Amino acid sequence: MTELVRLTDVIKVYQGGITGALNGVSLSIEQGEFTAVMGPSGSGKSTLLNLIAGLDRPTSGDVAVGGTDLGALGEAGLARFRRDHVGFVFQFFHLLPNLTALENVLIPAQLKGRESADTRGRKLLETLGIPEVAERYPAKLSGGQQQRVAIARALINNPTLLLADEPTGALDTHSGDQVMDLLAQLHREGQTILLVTHDAKLATRHAARVISVTDGKIVDDARLETTERSASDVVRVRSEETSR
Ligand SMILES: Nc1ncnc2c1ncn2[C@@H]1O[C@H](COP(=O)(O)OP(=O)(O)OP(=O)(O)O)[C@@H](O)[C@H]1O
Ligand SMILES: [Mg+2]
8 A cells, every 4th residue: 555645743723713723633545545534613624635735734744745745845836736636626616607617627637738638528527427518607507517527627637636625515415425426436446535524424435434533633533344334334543543
């Protein structure tokens, strides 16, 4: 197993924040893992994802992805890191309304100046089950379709790491299930995924590992059996170290 993400003693205090959003998080994620992050509102889940994505920097501590210390990168280096290694899916899709679905998918590829991106974009939409929406604008799409477009956009550059922050939070149960099935399929194909969700059922049904965050600390880290996941299959690891 190859380690892909390593956080060491990460602390994040936002400007004006009285308490830290993250209060000493150390974490290792292997390549190919499907990890869910759970925890109450305000516990630091999005902060954790943003730091791993290189969208923000820790107050102290280290974040490394694929052996690269993100703290050693300047702003341009960080932007390049995000473009080349990170796909990010948000709760509210964040599609640009004046671009078609396909044009939205191609935004990161254009930044990278890739040829044949168009073909790959269409193929991704097909894989995600929505080839017919390519030329349509986001306002004409359902929430589930918009989220699948956003997932295609996150995948267009073959990211090392797919990060999803409550990707089903704005979707009805059926669309949410479809999105989760897609993530599970991507995981089976080898994609490393880090997913934030409030939904314990979704987390345990699809992810192989569930990390619980409370008050900016990891309070539990559980690996689940790959077959027939249920609460009773949970194998606890590292709880002793992390609940110090
Ligand atoms: N940009 C910011 N500036 C100041 N404080 C922030 C900022 N972003 C988050 N916080 C604070 O940091 C803490 C952790 O926030 P974070 O968004 O990571 O929580 P979360 O677990 O994702 O919550 P939710 O489930 O509601 O999305 C909260 O107290 C929040 O108010
Ligand atoms: Mg959040």
